[in-house]
Amino acid sequence: MSGEHHSEESSHGGCDGCHGDSRLPQGLLVTVSGVLTGLGLAFEWFVPSQTWLATGCFLLATISGGLLVFPAAWKALRARRLDMNVLMAVAVTGAWLIGQGEEAASVVFLFALSELLESWSAGRARRAIASLLKLSPETALVTDSSGKQVERPVGELEVGTEVLVKSGSRVPVDGVIVTGNSAINQAPITGESVPVEKQPGDQVFAGTINGESSLTVKVTKLAGDSTLARIVRLVEEAEGQKAPTQRFVDRFASYYTPAVFVAALLVATIPPLLFQQSWTDWLYRSLVLLVIACPCALVIATPVSIVSGLTALARRGVLVKGGAYLEAIGKLRALAVDKTGTITQGRPQVVRIVSLQGVSEYEILAKAAAIDTHSEHPLAKAVVDEAEKRDVIFTPALDYTSRTGRGAEGRIGGHPFFVGNHRMTHELGACTEEVKARLAEVESAGLSLAVVGHMPHDGCSAQALGIIAIGDALRPETREALRLLHDAGLEKVVMLSGDNQRTASAIAQKAGIDEAIGDLLPDQKVEHVKALVIKHRYVGMIGDGVNDAPALAVASVGIAMGAIGSDTAIETADMTLMKDDLTKVAEAIVLGRRTVRIIQFNVAFALAIKAIFLVLALMGHASLWMAIVADTGATLLVILNALRLLRN
Incomplete structure (x- = not known):
């Protein structure tokens, strides 16, 4: 399962049946099928004398779920194509022919439920693009x-x-x-x-x-x-390049189904015609062969595992849009991450305060907050928030004046003070060698800064009193999340950021990220993700902003930060972290890999059982009831194995 996602079709090939032929809502049909199947089982267990009640419920359940399968199977046959829907139709019809109505109803319900889960992502790209356009x-x-x-x-x-x-x-x-x-x-x-x-x-x-x-x-x-228009096109192109993921079972069906019918026909006709054997005996063996070949366990091996995996992740606050993406998550080898709002908290905060003239941090913060309380600039808000958090008492400065591109000034206690950047400090003549050295130290760490100082007036020269270092702090769980990701088997984690390279490198070093690339526009992020896909094949991308949407779409698995992520990123992504907890990504990868292993085992187990009993049937050592027991037993074991994913 490559990065080919966002398909308008479901991975089972049942799109035509789900969206083209059924006039009733897909969710309603699945619900009716499930309810009737449950009622049928209840009647069978508690009212065994009234078999017609159970049979009626199973029949209606099969019809309800079958409306999402049989029309598509018919279309496939008319197109001379054997797909998963044909395989399902054969399984359900065969089950009814041998009197196993409960099995037919259960299988068609589980398959229809799987289709429903995966079809929810259809049309999301269009809404994502529409939300993009509203920005301009x-x-x-x-x-x-x-x-x-x-x-x-x-x-x-x-x-x-x-x-x-x-x-x-x-x-x-x-x-x-x-x-x-x-x-x-x-x-x-x-x-x-x-x-x-x-x-x-x-x-x-x-x-x-x-x-x-x-x-x-x-x-x-x-x-x-425009750059925004290019983002829209990038999302459209990434969506358009996605083809439906063809599962192994679906590909196998194109060979398996016709081979079974041909084999059954040959078993029924060749021995009586060429070797004067009993028609009744060989017709019976042919029927046993068809019953054994009913691929019930094979058909639900993947859907039940997927449903269990998706449910287990939902319990952990991770929403995955479909089975194809869950499988892809289990195969991830590299991860690209956005910085702002993903690795960091996404809002400026005061990191530290540097005193230059023996002035206390309290006084530096009080003077800065007195001036910055007049401003709506995010850095000014960070200073005021820090002052309030530390219970610093300050009175708004008088005669406030904003200096665009530099800072601001105001009068505090009758004296003029300023809060500004390196440029303003230099222009006022307050940038001494000591101040320069301290500013270089703060800037080298990739932090923004606000110099607090005394304005020149009445013969007094300007003087810097302190430096407030402001940065976008790491999320509390970031370091632990990165450790867990590496433990989960990821070969490389790369941070892609629109911030400058110095800031990106500083953040990456603190977080424990393997590589950081800064100064990127959205189309450049896409190119880096594409390069990672070429090298590692299965690559995830975590982001929260509109600028991340194209990269999310290009990655094998796009992962959005749910609570703070933009609607576009969430709509474009394949997986959303509802609680914005990065450690959940590692959990999803581990669970995805368990899911892949269970699917592989279930498919191999189902095929092995079929192969063994097919040989026994041809040799005349398998009866009809043995075929039924083998098929039902294999189906039950596959389901129980898949349900292990629900354990915490």
Whole structure:
């Protein structure tokens, strides 16, 4: 089972029957089939004298579940193709011919249930793409020849057109800033955890969010060629490349089914015609052969194992969209992970405070919070949150002034103070050699910083009082999760991030990740995932943002962080962590591998039983009742083996 997922068909080849012929909802048919099967068994056990009640329930259950199988089997036969549906039809018909209505009803119900579980993922890609498109505004503000600002559809904008992007609104196009300075939240596109300061000449992307002030942006790409539009196309292409996963049993059926019919015909006719043997004797052997060949155990070997595995994972807070993906999870050899919101918590936090003039951390934080309480910038919010967490008492600064691309200043206790970046500190003349050394230390760790200092005034020179280091902290379970992933047999874990390489490397080193690659746009993430697939074949990708959606679709298994993940990432992914607990990925891999082993054993066991009794039937040593016992016994053992997956 390769990375070929997101198929519109189910892996059993039953799509036509499930979606084309049945006019009733698939879930309703499966439910009716299951309820009637249960009622039939209850009547058989508790009211054995009224056999017609049980038989009626089994017949209706078979018809209900069969509406999802028999029409597809008929289509396959008309197309001269023998698939899993034909195999199922043979199994169910054979069971009824020998009077095993309960077995026919049970098998068709289990098979229909498996189809239902795997069909839920159909159509998800379209909804994912629709949610992507909503990120970009449909119109943009442009200045007409008379100098008035008018709205124009984004699709009509030409390269070179200048558009106005107001504070707090989304950027409608890919372009270059002509005038204005602002912090742009690029998380929807690049996944960066902190807004990026932009100035004239810098590039901006459609769908990103403008922060502090208005910008004039010159269009550099048509709407259909924007980075966001490319993400949409990448998802579409990845979805379109996925073909239905053909299970071994389905492929085997194309040879097994005709071979059984030919063998039964030859057994019934050749001995009487060529060797004057008894027609009755050899017709009986032919019937035994057909009964033995009814592939009940073989048919449900995979579905029951898959249902058990999916249920066991759901209990652990892991939602997997279908059996094909569960099998692929069990075969993973490498894992690509996003940084922001996946390895880290996805929000800036104060990591440490560095005192420069013997000033206490309390006082540094109080002065910074007094100024930053006026700002909505994520770094400013992190400072204020830290002050409140430490019960620091502060009064909002007076005369607050924001310095775009630098920081802010305000008056505290009658004196002017500032909170700013390295650039502002240097421009104010407060960047001494000691300050430079401390700033370099913080920056080398991949952390953002806020320098707190005294503004120059009344003959007093500027002075830096302290440095607040701000970063996106690791999730509490990250290190343990990485250890468990390696213990589960993964050969390599690679972090793919939109953040700069220095920050990505620092985070990877702390987390214990094998390799970190930063400064990536969505299409570059896709290329790295493709390279991993070529090298390791089975590769998983964990992400939470829109920018991760194409990479999630390209991977063998796309894994989304459920609680914080964007709708697009969740819709595109094959597995969702409902509790955002990375340790669950290792659990899923271990359980997926158990599932694969049980499926392989069940299929091999079912085939071995068939082979043994087929030989006995041809030799005349197997009776009809032995065939029934062998088939029912093998089916029961396969089910019990698969149900072991439900144990905690």
